[in-house]
Amino acid sequence: MRADRLVSLVLLLRRHGRLSAAALARELEVSTRTVLRDIEALSAAGVPVYAERGRHGGFALLPGFRTELTGLNHDEALALLVAGSRRGAQAFGLGSALASAMLKVVDALPESYRDTAAGAAERLLVDPETDLLSRRLVAEEVPDAIAAEVLRAVFAGHRLRIHYAAVDQAPKWRTVDPIGLVTVRDRGYLLATRSGADRTYRLSRILAAEELAEPARRPERVDLDRAWRERSTRFRTGGDQVTVLVRVDPARREELVSTALAVRAEDTDSDGWLRLEADFQDARHAEWALWQLTTDAEALAPQWLREALHDRAAAIATRYGPSS
Structure with missing residues (x-):
């Protein structure tokens, strides 16, 4: 583990030119004390790393130094193969391996390509942590x-x-x-x-x-x-699945369909609204999906769903009524 970290430290300095101990610690996910020990180990091994003092100081390599330690280890190669995005790598616990692998890939590029590739990468963002409404997309944590x-x-x-x-x-x-x-x-x-x-x-x-x-x-x-498709099919067709008859404004159709498990039938009413027969995972799923559409949809059947939505709306009206 330490050998991989030392290689990553060298590659970070090659990539950025100069970095503070705190910045290196953040990149390597270790303490600043560990970074200082690693710097000492590199110096003892003959790697020409030196410290620059001052407000904008940090650690750097002597100009022209190049290491051939760019071979990918097993986890790094695996991270590149299975993780098309940073989030994919995180889901399998390969986030640090992916970061280390990408450093090695960049370092292995011919010098004439390196700056061009780095500039191009700055123009691309895949799976940001928030969407356009500033809602944070929280990935599940797996130790x-x-x-x-x-x-x-x-x-x-x-x-x-x-x-x-x-x-x-x-x-x-x-x-x-x-x-x-x-x-x-x-x-x-x-x-x-x-x-x-x-x-x-x-x-x-x-x-x-x-x-x-x-x-x-x-x-x-x-x-x-x-195998995943088969299990998904069994999941959708099993359990407490319910079928709902609903009228929906055509402008909200895709929103409804995207939350349903399946649409069994669809027709157009005389007023232009759509009438759909849709499957939902269970009663709570159906109530939640229809509630999101507010007055742009109406559950026609089953009756228990109409009553559930009525009771929820009545409770909201009471909470925000004049006397509340």
């Missing part, structure tokens, strides 16, 4: 130790013991056969089997993980895309 243990079991083909907190259940230990990992909208999932049955576990709900020495009972090859 590095847990993510690393799950990754090892998946790649080694070993069984995995996890302490899992399912929704509305007390956490308990389960032994599973891991198949693969999927990330969807900043959420990571472990696809596995348990006692031969398909199971899907959200990584953020795994409280602890332990790779076992026993080989996993799984096929040698897997089509993760197909």
Whole structure:
């Protein structure tokens, strides 16, 4: 781990020219004391790093110094292969590996390309942390130790013991056969089997993980895309799914359709509004989706949904009425 960090430190100085100990500590996710120790180790190893004093000082390399330590390690190569974005890498606990790999990729570029590539990269932003309405897009946090243990079991083909907190259940230990990992909208999932049955576990709900020495009972090859589609289909068609008949303003149609599991039928009323028969995951999902559309939609059936929306609207009206 320290050897990789020392290489990253050198590459950061090559990339930026001069950086303070505090800036290096932020980039490497260590303390400033660790950075100072690393600088001493580099100097002792013959790397020409020196300190510049003053308000805008910091550490730098002698001009013209170049290192050939640009080879990617396993985790860095994996991060580049599976993480098309920074958020994808974070979901699998590969964020630091991706940052280190990108430093090495930039350093390996011919000098004539390096500045051009860096300038082009400044013109691109993928998956910012907030949207246009300044709503923060919060990715689920998965501790590095847990993510690393799950990754090892998946790649080694070993069984995995996890302490899992399912929704509305007390956490308990389960032994599973891991198949693969999927990330969807900043959420990571472990696809596995348990006692031969398909199971899907959200990584953020795994409280602890332990790779076992026993080989996993799984096929040698897997089509993760197909497996995910099949599980998604079962999820949508199982449980407490409800079907709703709703009228909606055409201008809000896409918003409604995007929240529904499926649209079974669609027609146009005489006033131009659309009449849709749509499936939702459960009663709460249906009530939430219709409430978002305010007066631009009307639930026609089932009756319990109309009553639920009426009661919610009445409660809001009472709260903000003149006498409140």
